[in-house]
Amino acid sequence: MTQFDEQATQKLFEKNLITEEQFVQVKAYRSLGIFSLYNELKLFLYLSVLLFTTGIGILIYQNIDTIGHVAILSLLLIVTVICFYFCFKNSKGFQKEDSSFENPVLQYLVLTATILSCIFVGYIQFQYELFGTHYGLATLVPTIISFFCAYYFDNKSVLTIAVTGLAAYIGLSVSPQTLLSNDFYTTDTLSYSAIILGGLLILWTIYSAKINLKIHFNFIYLTYALHLICIAAINNLFQGYWLIFAIVLGASAYYFYKVSYQIPAISLFVFTIIYAYIGINIIVFKFLEFINADDFFEFIMVLTPFYIIGSIVLFIILIKNFNKQKANDSIR
Template sequence: MRPSQLQELRDKGLISHDQHTHLHAVLTKKIFSVFYELRTILYLGVLLFTTGIGILIYKNIGEIGHLLSIIGLFALTVGCFVYAFRFAHPYSDRRIKPPTPFYDYIVLLGCLLFISVISYVQLQYSLLDNGMGITTLITALFFFYAAYRFDHIVVLSLAITALASFWSIAISPQKWYSGDFITESNHHNTAIIFGAAIGIWSYILDRKEIKEHFTFTYMNFASLVFLAGALSGMFIDEHIYLLYLLILYLGCGATILFAHKKKSFLFLLYAFVFGYIGTTYLLSDVFLYETGLWFFYLLISCGTFIYFIIRFKNYFKRAE
């Protein structure tokens, strides 16, 4: 809306003078929101706080003592969750507004400190050597409970990550950069099953209208893990790579359907990139190297990708 249109509404009596003054200030950017900037600063504050505690304990461990450090971390963790339960709204399947401005950050801090306590006990006293997998599963279940009880999407991400770790699945930029995920990992089949299971579970919860705003996070993990597992299978089990290519195409199709449903360009990009890599591998194996068409294929595919970005980047907008 332009200021002239806003003035026209004021002249017709459709908005009051106070409303016109406020909206005009917003349109002319005299007033603007810093909501996301503040959220980013607060989340960084939580991460820096937990990192600072770790550095402080590491540098002064001789003076503080291991047992005292663990007790201190445990006390902080308990304090965060006491605060969380004290001010928590009753559970609801719908989105819940945080009861206080800092509520979400204190819940996140408590969960990160919980991980710190568990890790500290494991590294220092080796009490969990024989049950590390069970401990990881318990941590994941606890984070799922906290995510749903306190309606916290970031904690849900921690829960899914912990559950993936329980099944020995690890996907990170370092893994992709070093090639470990493709060349050394033997868990691509597990990744496919895990991604499909998370996706199906997310679909069921979404149909039952249980925490529908969690669906995007679930599907983000499910798509990446499933597609990465299928793509890795093509490179690892080369003698049956066509089977993994079919699985990859099925995952891309499901991702495209979700992209259309939620109007999300991100998921469409996932499907395009993974599908492109899989198709390129197929074509290179079938005829590209033998016929010398590799250069032309790169030109055409790059042009198609540019067209894809221009055509769909403004069409798809994530539905909030």
């Protein structure tokens, strides 16, 4: 058993929530090291969806001259309609609370249908300019379809596609491959748009929690909001009006720090600490530059290793306290 599992089981026993016999049985069961293959099977299903949709894209690219545009679009449409048919047929309908298919495979069928819909709209716009020169509509339409499918079929994977499409609609690129070359670094307007979008996502999580609408989606919205706001704010710390964005970064870090405990979500907590740490270091360097700390250069160099080690130790302590608090909350 892990340390936290042992502590949680021990506390249950100490509070007389389980008997001594049950306590021994739990320890014996966990010592067997048995694990579930459920997550592994879900991973393989997810990879199969990606491989299938990628294969369709490669097939289209390599045989576009021989197959023909109409045939390709017809094939895409037929496969998409078939996928949606089985999804709607087996769906329980829209529900505000957490709901799912009786057969988990259908969740991946929804993902497949959504991706194929995005491919279909993008292909028809590229080849026939269905929306004319309004290229934003070619992004907005798949985004709307993705939001509908995410909420109707209660699919988190589709929701990530929808939020990514929403960010792309306003000109943001949020993929890891394009992070370093993102227009955040060259266009201030996109930085403002990212902060505004992140703020709107936060407001939506608050509103959805108030009306009890797919509360389990809030983690995805908050994850996107955290990265959008913090990356944009850190980028603008290098501008002349950096103080405003230092306040934005500090306020967002405090908010996500509190929210990470409420959900709880270790990923939100870790990234919040990392972004706050980066922001603090940038501000410290700006302060040293402002006071012209060249005379204290040797002293700063001596303190730097201790500062780095202290930061690592503090980070580990914060993670341990978070996991401990999470374990205590689960016991309650």
